[in-house]
Amino acid sequence: MEPLFYLFSGFRWQDALDILLNSYVLFRLYVLFRGTNVIRALLTICVLWVAGQAAVSLGLIITNWAMQGIITVAALVIIIVFRNEISSVFQTKDLKSFLWGIPRHQFHTPLNIIADSVWALAQKKIGALIVLPLKQGLASVVQGGISLDGKLSQELLVSAFWPDNPIHDGAIVIQGDRIISAGVILPLSKRKDLPSFFGTRHRAASGLTELTDALVIVVSEERGKVTLFKENQVYDIRNRLALEKLLQDHAGDDSTKKGVRHQTIELITAGLISLFCITGIWLSFSRGMETLATHEIPVEFINPDQKMEIISSSASNIKLLISGAKPLINAIKPEQINIKLNLSQSVVGVNKLSVTKANILLPPGIRLKKIEPSELDITLDTLIKKELPIQPNWMGKLPMGVVMKEAKAIPKTVRVIGGSLALKDISTIFTKQISLDNLTESGTATVDLVLNPASLKLENKNKIQIHYLISKKPVL
Numbered sequence: 001m002e003p004l005f006y007l008f009s010g011f012r013w014q015d016a017l018d019i020l021l022n023s024y025v026l027f028r029l030y031v032l033f034r035g036t037n038v039i040r041a042l043l044t045i046c047v048l049w050v051a052g053q054a055a056v057s058l059g060l061i062i063t064n065w066a067m068q069g070i071i072t073v074a075a076l077v078i079i080i081v082f083r084n085e086i087s088s089v090f091q092t093k094d095l096k097s098f099l100w101g102i103p104r105h106q107f108h109t110p111l112n113i114i115a116d117s118v119w120a121l122a123q124k125k126i127g128a129l130i131v132l133p134l135k136q137g138l139a140s141v142v143q144g145g146i147s148l149d150g151k152l153s154q155e156l157l158v159s160a161f162w163p164d165n166p167i168h169d170g171a172i173v174i175q176g177d178r179i180i181s182a183g184v185i186l187p188l189s190k191r192k193d194l195p196s197f198f199g200t201r202h203r204a205a206s207g208l209t210e211l212t213d214a215l216v217i218v219v220s221e222e223r224g225k226v227t228l229f230k231e232n233q234v235y236d237i238r239n240r241l242a243l244e245k246l247l248q249d250h251a252g253d254d255s256t257k258k259g260v261r262h263q264t265i266e267l268i269t270a271g272l273i274s275l276f277c278i279t280g281i282w283l284s285f286s287r288g289m290e291t292l293a294t295h296e297i298p299v300e301f302i303n304p305d306q307k308m309e310i311i312s313s314s315a316s317n318i319k320l321l322i323s324g325a326k327p328l329i330n331a332i333k334p335e336q337i338n339i340k341l342n343l344s345q346s347v348v349g350v351n352k353l354s355v356t357k358a359n360i361l362l363p364p365g366i367r368l369k370k371i372e373p374s375e376l377d378i379t380l381d382t383l384i385k386k387e388l389p390i391q392p393n394w395m396g397k398l399p400m401g402v403v404m405k406e407a408k409a410i411p412k413t414v415r416v417i418g419g420s421l422a423l424k425d426i427s428t429i430f431t432k433q434i435s436l437d438n439l440t441e442s443g444t445a446t447v448d449l450v451l452n453p454a455s456l457k458l459e460n461k462n463k464i465q466i467h468y469l470i471s472k473k474p475v476l
């Protein structure tokens with residue numbers, strides 16, 4: 001349970017959206033291409049990709065490299081070999097059916113209508129070629145044809161092969177209870193064991209069944225005979241009942257109910273597999289590229305007692321070692337990390353405060369590995385006010401021949417606010433250094449005061465003026 005928790009620790013709503021969105025795209029691709037050979041090829045690529053990932057985790061460098069090469073070549077081969085199938089999927093779908101809806105395969109084929117029509121065609125010696133696909137798509141092996149969407153009826157089927165009909169040449173494809181295309185050119189068989197009286201119509205039927213799982217019915221124009229082709233087998237059909245029996249075997253008994261249930265299970269399984277695959281990809285990206293980084297973050301002290309002040313802290317910044325997915329780590333801005341220490345329980349003097357995970361706020365998806373230092377010494381003091389006399393801080397030497405008679409600060413004293421410990425030993429406050437070197441006559445210098453330690457503050461921030469009186473040295 002714990003490893004699973006680790007895998008999903010720091011899981012963000014963005015990740016959930018990411019996974020759901022891409023799972024849906026994968027599921028839609030399956031829905032659009034199911035029943036075609038493209039989906040089988042894509043599944044093979046998925047298996048290769050999983051094998052490649054397994055090779056990476058086992059450290060099999062050459063195997064992984066080979067897998068990647070094979071996947072690249074396979075992707076190109078799919079596009080080239082299945083271009084007809086891919087383009088037929090894109091041509092027959094509008095935007096809505098790309099994004100939404102599940103085209104149900106129509107399983108209920110009125111076999112009796114087909115059997116009656118074939119028999120009627122045979123009796124009239126009208127040549128016919130009828131294709132009933134099963135699971136495999138035909139687009140990659142057939143050519144030409146006109147797309148139709150006509151409801152199957154004996155009249156339509158018989159009239160389609162009527163010699164005067166412009167679409168009588170080629171094959172008719174039936175899916176469910178619809179005639180979906182006519183005038184389709186099938187691949188010719190190269191088999192040598194077919195009877196010599198089989199011309200191109202029969203060879204075309206055999207050719208398609210050699211490459212797909214479709215069933216093809218041929219009505220001979222010359223002999224008025226019916227021949228059925230399926231999985232490389234050739235069946236000489238003597239009566240209508242035998243034809244219907246073979247058609248039923250092809251479609252499967254009770255196909256309607258089984259089909260709908262089967263499709264629902266198939267789609268739920270496809271949805272779950274899509275979710276599983278994309279979650280796996282997300283994990284391999286987000287956890288596989290786990291990286292470490294160090295950030296130095298300033299400590300923020302919260303809830304201080306207003307009557308106290310921080311005199312010193314053993315460190316003002318804390319080093320954090322963090323880990324997470326490389327893209328997340330790279331995207332971190334320092335202001336997204338906060339360290340807050342609560343001073344509400346602190347007392348005057350030295351306080352040892354521990355820095356724990358609870359004090360640190362990290363962006364989602366980032367984990368904390370190390371805190372350095374994990375303990376701070378914070379010295380606090382009670383704030384007091386003290387009146388201190390101002391002392392000018394002279395430096396250098398007066399020029400020859402002059403002396404300073406008097407110097408006084410205005411104001412004479414200032415009120416300093418600071419910690420009681422810091423102010424205890426301070427009896428004077430000095431100005432910044434004032435150079436004596438160029439003072440030849442009396443005047444006023446405006447100066448700042450030096451606050452040492454820096455935690456001291458002045459009650460009023462007025463500038464200090466030093467009035468000095470200079471006179472000539474009496475000549476002896």
Ligand SMILES: Nc1ncnc2c1ncn2[C@@H]1O[C@H](COP(=O)(O)OP(=O)(O)OP(=O)(O)O)[C@@H](O)[C@H]1O
Pocket residue numbers: 127128129168169170171184185186187188197198199200201202203204219220221222223
């Ligand atoms: N590759 C093909 N795909 C689809 N239909 C084809 C193909 N080749 C031939 N046909 C159809 O077969 C007809 C020609 O039949 P042909 O007489 O050569 O064959 P056959 O097997 O002897 O049939 P039949 O016994 O009816 O004469 C064409 O007019 C055309 O409708």
